[in-house]
Structure formats: structure tokens, C-alpha cells
Amino acid sequence: MSVLKRIYQHPLLSPEDVNTIINAHEKVHFKKGDYLLKKDQIAKKYFCVEKGLIRSYVYDYEGNDITTGFVGENELAIDVISLFHEIPAVEYFQALTDCECYSIPLNDFQILYHSIKGFNEWGRAWMSGSLFELKQRTISMITESASERYKTLRSKHPQILQQSPLKYIASYLGITDTSLSRIRKELVRES
Amino acid sequence: MSVLKRIYQHPLLSPEDVNTIINAHEKVHFKKGDYLLKKDQIAKKYFCVEKGLIRSYVYDYEGNDITTGFVGENELAIDVISLFHEIPAVEYFQALTDCECYSIPLNDFQILYHSIKGFNEWGRAWMSGSLFELKQRTISMITESASERYKTLRSKHPQILQQSPLKYIASYLGITDTSLSRIRKELVRES
DNA sequence: AAATCCACTTGCCATAAGACAAGAAACTAC
DNA sequence: GTAGTTTCTTGTCTTATGGCAAGTGGATTT
Structure with missing residues (x-):
């Protein structure tokens, strides 16, 4: 459609x-x-x-x-x-x-x-x-914490993660790109 | 009315x-x-x-x-x-x-x-x-910064400042009661 | 009046988050 | 190819903010 x-x-x-x-x-x-x-x-x-x-x-x-x-x-x-x-x-x-x-x-x-x-x-x-x-x-x-919001965004709108630079996603989540980079590192370590 | x-x-x-x-x-x-x-x-x-x-x-x-x-x-x-x-x-x-x-x-x-x-x-x-x-x-x-938001609230809704405990106003502004207390101190010093 | 309770302030300390900067990696342009 | 962007990561350092706790002052209760 x-x-x-x-x-x-x-x-x-x-x-x-x-x-x-x-x-x-x-x-x-x-x-x-x-x-x-x-x-x-x-x-x-x-x-x-x-x-x-x-x-x-x-x-x-x-x-x-x-x-x-x-x-x-x-x-x-x-x-x-x-x-x-x-x-x-x-x-x-x-x-x-x-x-x-x-x-x-x-x-x-x-x-x-x-x-x-x-x-x-x-x-x-x-x-x-x-x-x-x-x-x-x-x-x-x-x-929700910043990392929870990130995980939600990742599962509900994966295309945004593909198409948008990290810094814009970070400010959307209320944090800096540096912090988001560290959150992602943490999430990789967990799995 | x-x-x-x-x-x-x-x-x-x-x-x-x-x-x-x-x-x-x-x-x-x-x-x-x-x-x-x-x-x-x-x-x-x-x-x-x-x-x-x-x-x-x-x-x-x-x-x-x-x-x-x-x-x-x-x-x-x-x-x-x-x-x-x-x-x-x-x-x-x-x-x-x-x-x-x-x-x-x-x-x-x-x-x-x-x-x-x-x-x-x-x-x-x-x-x-x-x-x-x-x-x-x-x-x-x-x-707006927290202190700007406080000043706005104070001028637009003074009755709230009178009737509500500080801690509820603080969380409304996105900060702790401690921080709001310090902001108020600062505002008094300014004037 | 003494005893509680709250609201608020303030000092001290700990920490999470940001600023800054360097460097790697990917991409674009010439 | 080389130079120039941009993105992202990561280390170090700084700082704003919050946690905690003590202390004051009011109000309320017994």
C-alpha cells in the first residue's frame, strides 16, 4: 500500500x-x-x-x-x-x-x-x-534511564540508528554523544 | 464569576x-x-x-x-x-x-x-x-535553565510557590530540592 | 512546655556526566 | 592516490549535581 x-x-x-x-x-x-x-x-x-x-x-x-x-x-x-x-x-x-x-x-x-x-x-x-x-x-x-530509552529506540525504530548520526540520537535521548558511545560499549560488553 | x-x-x-x-x-x-x-x-x-x-x-x-x-x-x-x-x-x-x-x-x-x-x-x-x-x-x-524555569514559575504562578513544598517544585523543574534551595539563595544574592 | 514533625538550608563529599582532545575508520572530493 | 570531512570511540580531567547529614525554625500535638 x-x-x-x-x-x-x-x-x-x-x-x-x-x-x-x-x-x-x-x-x-x-x-x-x-x-x-x-x-x-x-x-x-x-x-x-x-x-x-x-x-x-x-x-x-x-x-x-x-x-x-x-x-x-x-x-x-x-x-x-x-x-x-x-x-x-x-x-x-x-x-x-x-x-x-x-x-x-x-x-x-x-x-x-x-x-x-x-x-x-x-x-x-x-x-x-x-x-x-x-x-x-x-x-x-x-x-526510564538513558540506556533503557536507547534500547527501546533500537528495538522499535532500528532504521533511525542506521540513518542518523550518533550525536542526533544522543541529544534525542537527553545525553551527549560521548555518553551514548559509552552506553553502547557497555551494552556490547553485556552480551 | x-x-x-x-x-x-x-x-x-x-x-x-x-x-x-x-x-x-x-x-x-x-x-x-x-x-x-x-x-x-x-x-x-x-x-x-x-x-x-x-x-x-x-x-x-x-x-x-x-x-x-x-x-x-x-x-x-x-x-x-x-x-x-x-x-x-x-x-x-x-x-x-x-x-x-x-x-x-x-x-x-x-x-x-x-x-x-x-x-x-x-x-x-x-x-x-x-x-x-x-x-x-x-x-x-x-x-531554559532550571533557574530561568524557576523564575518563570514564580512570576506566572506565584500561588504554587506559596502552597507547595519546595521538593515538589524542585522535581517539577527537573532538579533536587537541594539544588533549588541553592538557586533561590543565588537569586536573593543577585537582588 | 516538651516533644515531634516538616520544610528548608547548608556544608562536605562522592560520582556521574560532560568538556576536551586525540586518534581510528569511513566516506567524499579533487 | 591524497587531502579533507565527518563519525565514532576513548582517555583524561573537570565540574555540576546529587546524596547525606546536621542544624534551624515553624507548626502541631500531647
Whole structure:
């Protein structure tokens, strides 16, 4: 099944709605290092990732960039809050590898979003899913140790470990690349 | 204006709807130390806080309890995800002081929630507001230092500093009570 | 009033984590 | 090929943070 069919599966979207929406999409390519969205911009679109890896990040109070999330294949690169509340983004979204994505042009998106009732609902569902995931992550940052979080990431999203430099994974886990390197050494020793 | 009128202000709730909803509420008292919701329970109701202070917390991987949030007067003590998704809570909600709250009995809530269209919308608005706040907090935990976060809390929610023991505020800020004590000392020295 | 309990501060010490830097290995470019 | 990046590891050293414990001051109880 295509990326888009997968992403637009929703009880309130009929196959015809889905087709209408899918047909409004156009292919977009990003080169490694390209920005999909920058801090202070208002998100006007989102991207369905078919191939590649994207990371979101912010700068901490010491100027280090801290990874806040990864978006892999068959996932959506979307700043839910910026897009649906029309407020400036607080994060940067940058391609870690060359990427192939699909996106709806702003105009079509706005028309469809307001005319197809289920599309609206689909947006709300994304909002609620985002809340769920963010909460989970917040809790896991507290209740799990860095090495546990690493092991979880390794088992649930192995492709990230393959495609992302260590330093970005480290900051995602809340530690430095040095510490992560030592955690990995420790894990090898254990097995 | 009463707590309830304040909380149920919403463009899609007519004054009559609001009255219907408000009349379904009953007063609930909590003693200091009482639990409003415990981990692994599915939230069946939420509480409109008229007087007192509530805190939510989880246990970290070393067994320390970590404050995840405070709920003050005129605010809602609600686990949005547990309530609307009907899944077990991950946090504990506990009264830090004696509290006076309002709550709808489960039955009435379910009936009104599904029959008053705007009530439904009100629930969604809370979901989206929760996402916004959680994101803000996540970002501030990264982009601000502990002492900056303390200063922000002090200026935005001074009543929390009055009503909560230092150790709970400290864990909310991501540090120990010892460290917070030193930060406060430093801030006094500065001024 | 004495005895407890908590909340908070503060000093001392231990330690986990980060800063820094060097070096190996892989990859890219010319 | 060689030079230049970038990634990752690893050693040493430093430091911020936490653990522990003592001590003060308030509040509460008996």
C-alpha cells in the first residue's frame, strides 16, 4: 500500500474522499540538509515521507542543538500545533538524508480541509495522536534511564540508528554523544 | 464569576447548555493527601478546582517521585488522555492541600457529553489546549535553565510557590530540592 | 512546655556526566 | 592516490549535581 493510502486511512474518510485528497498531492524532494520548516515560520503544509529520514530540533540555553523527534518512512512530518493553530513553529524540521515526500499545495489543502468533513476529523485525530505520543515521550524521559530509552529506540525504530548520526540520537535521548558511545560499549560488553 | 462559568466558556456552548452542565455538577471535597486519580486507573471524571492545589506525579526509574504538573484554583484537574481515550492513567493526581472542587457524576457526564454537541467540542478544545501546553513545557525544559524555569514559575504562578513544598517544585523543574534551595539563595544574592 | 514533625538550608563529599582532545575508520572530493 | 570531512570511540580531567547529614525554625500535638 502506498504511503498516502496508509496515512489517510480514517473511519470518516470514504475511499472517494481519500482519492480526492491523494490526487491533490504532489511529489516533493528534499536534499540532505534542506529545511522543511524553520522556527518562527507558520507551517502551511505537512509532508508524507515516502523515503528518507527527517529530524526536528531546537537550540537549548547553551546553544546546543537538541533533537526533539525523528520522522521516518510512512510517517508524517508535521508540526501539528503550528499548522492547525496557525502560530509560529518552535522547532526546526530538517532532512537528515535525501527525502522523497508528498504534500498538498496550501490552497488545495485549505479547500479540502474545510470541505471534506472527514478531513477535518482526520486533522483532529492527528492532534490527539500527537498529544498521546508527546505524553508518552515525556513520561519515558522521566521513568526510564538513558540506556533503557536507547534500547527501546533500537528495538522499535532500528532504521533511525542506521540513518542518523550518533550525536542526533544522543541529544534525542537527553545525553551527549560521548555518553551514548559509552552506553553502547557497555551494552556490547553485556552480551 | 464562578469557577464553573469560567471553565465552560466556549463559543459552541450556549448559556443554556452551560447551565445544564453546571447543574449536573456536585461539590466534592478532598483532604490534603487524598488521591483524585491513581496510575493504572481509567479516569471517569475530572475536577473543577475552586480552592486548593493539586499535583500530578510519576515515579522515575530510581523510585523518586517526580512532579509532572500543578493544578491550581479555577483550573481543571483532568487527565485528558485517560478520560477521552479511556486508557489507564500513567500519573497520580493528589491533593497538596484541602480542596473544594466540582465534578459531574460519570453517568450525567456521558449523557451530556454525547447529547450536547458543543460539550463534545469543548472536550476537543481541551485536548488541543493540553497538547499546546505540554509542548510548551517540553520545549522550556530544553531551552531554559532550571533557574530561568524557576523564575518563570514564580512570576506566572506565584500561588504554587506559596502552597507547595519546595521538593515538589524542585522535581517539577527537573532538579533536587537541594539544588533549588541553592538557586533561590543565588537569586536573593543577585537582588 | 516538651516533644515531634516538616520544610528548608547548608556544608562536605562522592560520582556521574560532560568538556576536551586525540586518534581510528569511513566516506567524499579533487 | 591524497587531502579533507565527518563519525565514532576513548582517555583524561573537570565540574555540576546529587546524596547525606546536621542544624534551624515553624507548626502541631500531647
